[in-house]
Amino acid sequence: MGVDASQLTTEDHASADRAQQLLAGRFHGAPSLYVQMRSWKYFVVGVEEGYDTTWVFEYLSDIDCRDWLHEALPILTPAMRMFCRERLEPLDARYRAATGPVKPLDAQAGPRPERERWWRDRYPLLIDHDENVELPADWSPAPRRIT
Numbered sequence: 795m796g797v798d799a800s801q802l803t804t805e806d807h808a809s810a811d812r813a814q815q816l817l818a819g820r821f822h823g824a825p826s827l828y829v830q831m832r833s834w835k836y837f838v839v840g841v842e843e844g845y846d847t848t849w850v851f852e853y854l855s856d857i858d859c860r861d862w863l864h865e866a867l868p869i870l871t872p873a874m875r876m877f878c879r880e881r882l883e884p885l886d887a888r889y890r891a892a893t894g895p896v897k898p899l900d901a902q903a904g905p906r907p908e909r910e911r912w913w914r915d916r917y918p919l920l921i922d923h924d925e926n927v928e929l930p931a932d933w934s935p936a937p938r939r940i941t
Contacts, residue, residue, distance in 0.1 A: 797877040806874040813866035821862050827874075830866070831881060833859035838885050842892040844940040845918035847927045853917075860913050886913070894919050897934040 810827040818824035825833070837856050840846070845853070863882060867875050893916035909915060917933040922940045929936065 796880045797873055799877070802873060802877060803871075806871045806877075809869060809871040809874050810866075813869040816869060817862055817865055820865075821858060825859075825862070827863075827866060827870075827878070830859045830862045831878065834863060834882070835885055838889045838892070841918045842888060842920075844920040844922045845937075846922045847929065848922075848924050850927055850929060853930075854914065857913055861911060864911060889913060890916070892919060893917055894935075894937075896930075896932040898932070 814824050814826050837859065849856075863878065867878060870878065896915050896917050917930070917937065919937050920940065921929075921937040923929070923937075
């Protein structure tokens with residue numbers, strides 16, 4: 795079955811603290827594992843509900859929390875890693891369902907092979923679009939707009 799939070803040990807929580815400390819320099823601060831998990835969840839929900847393109851310039855920056863989680867997983871104990879994966883996998887599936895693959899800007903290139911950090915190669919399919927904000931060229935075909 796799954797790993798319940800009550801089953802996590804002091805060692806498991808210490809591994810989350812270790813990840814926080816080790817990744818602080820590369821990610822401009824030291825958010826906790828739980829903050830990053832919550833950030834990914836809220837980001838996914840926002841994409842599902844219609845990404846507000848007022849913040850389109852922040853889109854890839856918002857995805858940093860998923861990069862952090864990707865880098866933290868190998869640092870965690872097996873139990874903590876399982877705990878996280880059990881929560882990440884459904885969120886990742888929801889993100890895939892609410893996004894499409896970005897179109898390579900080089901038309902000759904063809905479809906881009908999936909990278910390890912696949913979430914960076916996707917864009918929201920539903921947007922709350924401000925007509926004055928230019929969408930990234932690789933968000934093609936154009937996302938559907940909330941009316």
